[in-house]
Amino acid sequence: MTIGELGEFALIGRITAGLSASGPVVLGVGDDCAVLRLAGDLAASTDTMVENVHFRTDWSAASDVGRKAVATCVADAEAMGAVPIGLVVSLAAPASTPTEWVDGFAAGVREECELAGVQLVGGDTTSAAQIVITSTVLADLGGLPPVRRSGARPGQVLAMVGRLGWAAAGVAVLGRGFRSPRAVVLAHRVPEVPYGQGRVAAEAGATALIDVSDGLLADLGHIARASGVLLDVDTTTFEIAEPQKAVAAAIGGGDPLVFQLTGGDDHALVGSFEKGAVPAGWRVIGRVLPGEPDVLVDGAAWAGSSAGWQHFA
Amino acid sequence: MTIGELGEFALIGRITAGLSASGPVVLGVGDDCAVLRLAGDLAASTDTMVENVHFRTDWSAASDVGRKAVATCVADAEAMGAVPIGLVVSLAAPASTPTEWVDGFAAGVREECELAGVQLVGGDTTSAAQIVITSTVLADLGGLPPVRRSGARPGQVLAMVGRLGWAAAGVAVLGRGFRSPRAVVLAHRVPEVPYGQGRVAAEAGATALIDVSDGLLADLGHIARASGVLLDVDTTTFEIAEPQKAVAAAIGGGDPLVFQLTGGDDHALVGSFEKGAVPAGWRVIGRVLPGEPDVLVDGAAWAGSSAGWQHFA
Numbered sequence: 001m002t003i004g005e006l007g008e009f010a011l012i013g014r015i016t017a018g019l020s021a022s023g024p025v026v027l028g029v030g031d032d033c034a035v036l037r038l039a040g041d042l043a044a045s046t047d048t049m050v051e052n053v054h055f056r057t058d059w060s061a062a063s064d065v066g067r068k069a070v071a072t073c074v075a076d077a078e079a080m081g082a083v084p085i086g087l088v089v090s091l092a093a094p095a096s097t098p099t100e101w102v103d104g105f106a107a108g109v110r111e112e113c114e115l116a117g118v119q120l121v122g123g124d125t126t127s128a129a130q131i132v133i134t135s136t137v138l139a140d141l142g143g144l145p146p147v148r149r150s151g152a153r154p155g156q157v158l159a160m161v162g163r164l165g166w167a168a169a170g171v172a173v174l175g176r177g178f179r180s181p182r183a184v185v186l187a188h189r190v191p192e193v194p195y196g197q198g199r200v201a202a203e204a205g206a207t208a209l210i211d212v213s214d215g216l217l218a219d220l221g222h223i224a225r226a227s228g229v230l231l232d233v234d235t236t237t238f239e240i241a242e243p244q245k246a247v248a249a250a251i252g253g254g255d256p257l258v259f260q261l262t263g264g265d266d267h268a269l270v271g272s273f274e275k276g277a278v279p280a281g282w283r284v285i286g287r288v289l290p291g292e293p294d295v296l297v298d299g300a301a302w303a304g305s306s307a308g309w310q311h312f313a
Numbered sequence: 314m315t316i317g318e319l320g321e322f323a324l325i326g327r328i329t330a331g332l333s334a335s336g337p338v339v340l341g342v343g344d345d346c347a348v349l350r351l352a353g354d355l356a357a358s359t360d361t362m363v364e365n366v367h368f369r370t371d372w373s374a375a376s377d378v379g380r381k382a383v384a385t386c387v388a389d390a391e392a393m394g395a396v397p398i399g400l401v402v403s404l405a406a407p408a409s410t411p412t413e414w415v416d417g418f419a420a421g422v423r424e425e426c427e428l429a430g431v432q433l434v435g436g437d438t439t440s441a442a443q444i445v446i447t448s449t450v451l452a453d454l455g456g457l458p459p460v461r462r463s464g465a466r467p468g469q470v471l472a473m474v475g476r477l478g479w480a481a482a483g484v485a486v487l488g489r490g491f492r493s494p495r496a497v498v499l500a501h502r503v504p505e506v507p508y509g510q511g512r513v514a515a516e517a518g519a520t521a522l523i524d525v526s527d528g529l530l531a532d533l534g535h536i537a538r539a540s541g542v543l544l545d546v547d548t549t550t551f552e553i554a555e556p557q558k559a560v561a562a563a564i565g566g567g568d569p570l571v572f573q574l575t576g577g578d579d580h581a582l583v584g585s586f587e588k589g590a591v592p593a594g595w596r597v598i599g600r601v602l603p604g605e606p607d608v609l610v611d612g613a614a615w616a617g618s619s620a621g622w623q624h625f626a
Contacts, residue, residue, distance in 0.1 A: 026354055027459060031539075032392035032523060033356035033452065035459045041339055042355055043346035044434070044451055046401040050441045079345035088359040090447045121357070124447070128363045134403045134437070134447035138357055139346065146340060146348045210345060226344075 003102055004095025004127070011125055014099070015091075015106040024085050024140065025119045034121035036086050040142040045076035051131035055189075059174050062101045064189035065133070066108025071193045072213065073135035074116045075267035078193065079211040081147035081202025082139035086121040087113060089135045092128035116195050144202050151207035152227035152272035158286035159278045160270040161201075162194040163187065164216055164238070165256070168263025169247040176251055181243035193267045197281070201271055204279040209271035215262040217302060220270065220295045227272075230291030233261070235298055237285045258304060261297065316415055317408025317440070324438055327412070328404075328419040337398050337453065338432045347434035349399050353455040358389035364444035368502075372487050375414045377502035378446070379421025384506045385526065386448035387429045388580035391506065392524040394460035394515025395452035399434040400426060402448045405441035429508050457515050464520035465540035465585035471599035472591045473583040474514075475507040476500065477529055477551070478569070481576025482560040489564060494556035506580045510594070514584055517592040522584035528575040530615060533583065533608045540585075543604030546574070548611055550598045571617060574610065 003011050021028035027035035049055060049072070055065050070087060077084040089109060093102070113120050118137065169181075170188030179185060193211075201209055208227055210219045216233070224231050240256045248256035272288050273279075295302070316324050334341035340348035362368060362385065368378050383400060390397040402422060406415070426433050431450065482494075483501030492498060506524075514522055521540055525532045529546070537544050553569045561569035585601050586592075608615070 027461070031459070031461050032389040033358040033395065033450075033459065035393070035454065036355045036357065038351065038355060042349045042351060042451065044349065044357075044399070044401060044449070045346040046403050046435060046437050046447070046449055048403040048405055048437045048439050048445075048447065050405055050439055053440055076345040080348070082346065086357070088357060088449060090359050090361040092361055092363055092445050122359060124359050124361045126361050126363055127366055128443065128445055130442050132361075132405050132441055132445040132447075134359070134361065134445075136357070136359055136401060136449040137346075138355065138451075141348065146344070146346065148340070148344050 001099045002095060003093060003097050003099055006099055008125055011102065015102065019120060021119065025121055028119065028121045034086060034088065036121065036138055038140040040140055040144065043077055043080045043082035043139040043141055043146060044136060045073065046134060046136040047073040047076065048132065048134045060189045062104030063108030063111065066105040067112035067190045069133045069135050070109055070112035070116060071191045072267060073137045074118060075193045075211040077137045077139035078195065078198030078269055079209050080139065081144060081198050081206065081209060082141045083199055084116055084118045084137050084139040086138040087118045087135055088122040089120065089133065090124040092126050092132040094129060095127050147202050147206045147209040147271065149208050149210055149223045149226035152223050152229050152288045153207060154229060154288050154290040156207060156272045156288040157275055157278060157284050158231060158233065158270060158288065159273055159282040159284045160268050161197045161282045162268030163192060163266045164212065164268055165244055165259030165263035165266065167191060167265035168259045169244050172251055173247055181246055183243045184247060187266065191265060191267045194269055197269055200279045201269065204273065205277050206271040206273055209269060212264060212266060212268045212270055214264045216270065217261050217295050224293040224295055228293055230289040230294050230296065231286060232289055232296040232299055233286040237283060261302065262304065314412045315408060316406060316410045316412055319412055321438055324415065328415065332433060334432065338434055341432065341434045347399060347401065349434065349451055351453040353453055353457065356390055356393045356395035356452040356454055356459060357449060358386065359447060359449040360386040360389065361445065361447045373502045375417030376421030376424065379418040380425035380503045382446045382448050383422055383425035383429060384504045385580060386450045387431060388506045388524040390450045390452035391508065391511030391582055392522050393452065394457060394511050394519065394522060395454045396512055397429055397431045397450050397452040399451040400431045400448055401435040402433065402446065403437040405439050405445040407442060408440050460515050460519045460522040460584065462521050462523055462536045462539035465536050465542050465601045466520060467542060467601050467603040469520060469585040469601040470588055470591065470597050471544060471546065471583060471601065472586055472595040472597045473581050474510045474595045475581030476505060476579045477525065477581055478557055478572030478576035478579065480504060480578035481572045482557050485564055486560055494559055496556045497560060500579065504578060504580045507582055510582055513592045514582065517586065518590050519584040519586055522582060525579060525581045525583055526577050528577045529583065530574050530608050536585070537606040537608055541606055543602040543607050543609065544599060545602055545609040545612055546599040550596060574615065575617065
């Protein structure tokens with residue numbers, strides 16, 4: 001059966017069956033709006049994923065797409081130091097889409113919501129020529145100010161938590177028709193966002209914070225420009241995992257650093273801290289220097305491209 | 314020039330140029346999240362519009378599409394009795410889209426945001442095969458409980474504010490290749506949402522509230538089922554405007570009531586009130602009765618279809 005045969009209201013019923021509201025969610029799906037009770041200011045961000053741009057249905061299972069739609073969006077709330085509470089998800093899809101695909105997508109959304117600690121509180125469904133998913137995260141700053149990109153100061157250190165360059169290695173092998181190493185392929189399908197660590201960073205006094213979606217150098221560039229500082233990344237601190245070495249050796253020109261420095265979509269969190277304030281589990285990867293806003297690699301300009309991923313480019 | 318030639322970051326810069334944050338918006342566009350300070354609970358809702366499903370670029374100017382993307386979404390916050398504060402808007406569009414279209418779209422978004430009293434606080438842009446726009450409204454309940462669909466009680470009256478059946482009459486003429494009456498064509502392009510009246514209704518003690526997006530009978534059906542009541546609409550209270558009569562005479566089978574009872578997308582607000590509590594400017598159009606949940610027209614079942622608009626149908 002297709003979702004066209006099922007109809008809009010039955011489809012919504014299928015996606016939202018059994019959802020309940022609890023804790024800060026006063027009212028979940030089913031009325032004109034969801035209602036959430038926050039302890040502090042609201043942090044909100046929206047993210048869109050398009051079939052054949054951000055994912056391919058032959059590379060990713062429906063549940064992977066659902067999980068990724070949650071993960072990429074919630075990562076933005078983590079990057080403000082907020083506690084993600086609720087999520088609204090819009091699904092536009094062709095009427096010919098099998099209902100099983102939507103069931104898998106919805107199951108993935110719920111699975112990742114549980115991991116992320118958020119509740120699915122609303123959404124929209126409509127027909128379209130290709131699958132387009134837009135998620136909006138609603139998060140609670142709970143008495144703390146947002147951790148912006150603009151607070152990095154000379155003398156502080158750069159630290160990160162999460163993974164770098166795994167999803168990019170996955171896209172590299174998938175794009176060449178391979179399905180392994182499996183670890184990097186899975187990383188492309190569903191990012192491993194370090195849930196909860198954004199709040200940990202905020203409570204530790206992080207002075208700037210961002211999630212790595214375009215690539216480490218590109219996203220540190222945002223911090224450098226917003227803060228008016230020079231950043232220097234020390235690659236001797238990097239952990240190059242075996243699967244990345246394998247992919248780099250086979251197809252990445254031999255240098256796995258390229259994936260780590262320019263690969264996006266793993267949604268690691270990276271930020272600046274006073275030297276003694278780096279939280280447990282975070283790894284120091286560089287330092288904040290005075291100077292024209294820029295990002296250096298081991299004290300020098302990076303020779304390769306650091307533009308990161310741009311749509312329409 | 315196309316948005317593909319312009320590139321993503323330049324496109325975002327163009328859309329957000331000159332935007333500033335004020336009042337309850339602590340932080341607008343430019344960081345990982347927007348930050349809003351609310352006085353009460355948060356009401357949030359999301360709405361998606363797809364090219365050739367909800368609008369056609371040969372029927373609507375780019376600015377009309379931008380205005381409609383704001384209006385349809387904010388109407389959901391009005392329908393909870395909340396005060397709309399902020400909006401995030403995602404735009405997926407083909408790389409071949411002219412930059413002038415996006416400029417017009419952005420101008421329309423800003424114009425309608427101003428009318429609605431909301432601030433554009435964030436968004437996303439990406440490439441896609443067709444234009445898909447998703448808006449999410451962030452609204453403040455400011456100490457009042459949300460006005461749900463479930464509170465209508467026998468003995469109360471139904472009252473509405475705004476217009477019925479104008480947009481549907483517009484679609485009817487456009488679909489037949491006509492461009493007039495101009496008033497109904499304009500109503501399809503940009504709904505006239507009665508901004509601020511949702512809050513007026515909440516303060517007057519509305520017991521149920523909804524915005525008419527699928528059609529009056531369909532949307533009253535939501536209230537009837539959620540509240541467990543029978544609703545009776547009195548069509549002698551309807552104001553049938555001249556352009557609707559003209560369209561009905563020409564192509565609607567002669568009965569303009571069809572547009573008023575089943576036409577969606579004008580986003581009138583309709584709700585239930587105690588008899589003495591109907592706010593100024595609202596028109597009583599019916600009453601709430603005990604009985605099996607259903608919607609009657611002048612005391613009888615409506616002979617025509619009242620299904621309203623369903624996607625995928």
